[in-house]
Amino acid sequence: MRIIIVDDEMLARGVMREYLAAHADVEIVAECANGFEAVKAITELEPDLVFLDMQMPKLDGFEVAELAGGKTRFIFATAFDQYALKAFEVHALDYLLKPFSQQRLDQALAHARASLAAGSGQRDAEAAAVSAAARDVAATRVRPAERVLIRDGARVHVIPAEKIEYVEAQDDYVQIHSDGKAYLKNQRMAELEEQLDADKFIRIHRSYLVNIECVARIEQAGKDSHQAVLHDGTRLAISRSGYQRIRAVMQ
Template identity: 75%
Template sequence: MRIIIVDDEMLARAVVREYLSEHADVEIVAECANGFEAVKAITELSPDLVILDIQMPKLDGFEVAELAGAKTRYIFATAFDQYAIKAFEFHALDYLLKPFSQQRFDQALAHARANVGKGAPDAAVDSMVREAAARNKPLGRVLIRDGAKVHVIGSDKIDYVEAQDDYVQIRAEGKSYLKNQRLTELEGQLDGEQFLRIHRSYLVNIARVERIEQATKDSHVAILKDGGRLPVSRSGYQKIRAVLG
């Protein structure tokens, strides 16, 4: 079984490495000290299992799982509150509450060994990401993987979001980014007081709207501060008019 260890604390990685040394069928293919390294390693190496810290700077464990995709399985490790752990108990293969013993670690590894390769974990990872988003609402930033790059965009920097089938195109600071997520899901994660659905295909940052203009007898457009124009549906017009006064 090919494993990646991810933890920002060197001592914590050393403990996992020591525990894994008791298992002859295990190969440690990488150790990562932060989330960005982890996303790159998981994407490139496609391990069977990732032992993943939750609380890390820059990207936490759940953000790593979101960005790395659903081609691997996870054991989460954390020194923090058990309530949060419970929310994910049935979605990860296992979780470890630090400090954990060799015996507890071996139990988690045995569980993982028995389950790795049994069907695609997509649904489990999707559930983890959704619950992570719910736990952290509203999102203060949006994560986008672009090949080997990871873009971290502050929510307040977003001008608008446009639906494109199963993707969304996020416009921020003059650039466009494509993210594999449905508009309705992202809408539920962003701050409802900051972002407004003005059309079935558009979610706009209210702070970026300069004015609303009538386009035809029965339609309106939102004029953004950078000159951009977005269509406004009838229901969207009622909502944004109430907000803008």
């Protein structure tokens, strides 16, 4: 089993390395001290399993899991218990609360072995169950996302939410427009809309989600149609239902 350890504390990585040494079938292929290093290593090395800390410099554990993609299997190892429920969103196999014992790690590793051995059918079943749990967790979110992460090959773009001007739907992707640049992200519009602040981002059309602070004015485009004109001159179509929503917040 090829494993990557991700933790910003050298001592914590040492403890994990010592515990894993008791397992002859384990090969530690990388150790990472921050989120950016972790995303790069996971992408390049494609490990079977990642032991992932939660609070780290640059990117936190959930952001690493999001950027690393759906194939990677994670076990979170953290001193914070409040993230355990949200760990289901990224298909975590287990959640180790520091300080944990050798026995507790052995138990988590056994679970990981069983999951990997079960094959794709088991993974599909787990994914379906976790997706349902994730929707329930997402529904309880109170704080909107403060930034959006976009992976571009080995690079990671971190876009502050307030810098997003508008978002355009493109099938299973969204194109995020910010500071004159466009970034393509593999995510559905409805999912991103749930994550952003509903008081600032308005769905004006099935294809457009706009930052209300970037709208200069609304113009009539035809007899029964309107468009939003942004401060940079960009024009976006507004649907009938979108017109009612944007007028309500701009009055």
